[in-house]
Amino acid sequence: MKKFFFVIILFILSLNIVHANEDLKNKIYKNIRCIVCQGQSIYESNSDFAIDLKKLISKKLDNGENEKQIYEFLISRYGEWIVYNPRFNFNSLSLWLLPFIIFMIGGFLIFRLNNNKKK
Incomplete structure (x- = not known):
């Protein structure tokens, strides 16, 4: 019985971590400007650039990079214009x-x- 509760607690905690990771992804997606679609974030855009950037950001988050490191990488590659909230x-x-x-x-x-x- 204790093992059952332990498994349920682990399952709930893992769902919470996944949900927090999705919130962080969406926050980053909304703050990154799509270069192809003027005036849209990559969160709203369905361009190939936005899709590729979403995959890149997801991969970097899965590799353990934090939000600041991702922004620094994107700014170094595309310039300050890529973020909606520049430094x-x-x-x-x-x-x-x-x-x-x-x-x-x-x-x-x-x-x-x-x-x-x-x-």
């Missing part, structure tokens, strides 16, 4: 700060020109 770097910082800087310079120029007209 934070100087280029992305400048992209976010540039409109603010332009707005501040424009406001300063308008204020300065307005003061010169009043004199």
Whole structure:
């Protein structure tokens, strides 16, 4: 009887591990951009590229690689554009700060020109 419960517990735990692995796969699939289908993730795409990339990601997960290692491999191979959530770097910082800087310079120029007209 104890062996029966032990087998059931092992079966339930293995199902939970498989389910967690599928969730991780789907999370990665949704964060990887399909190069063939503009604007779609490989999760949504049925292109040959997406199918091959899904197989590659599954194989890497089965070999014990983690999410970060998979992203690093894909970024090194296809560039930063392949992921929907790119890493934070100087280029992305400048992209976010540039409109603010332009707005501040424009406001300063308008204020300065307005003061010169009043004199």
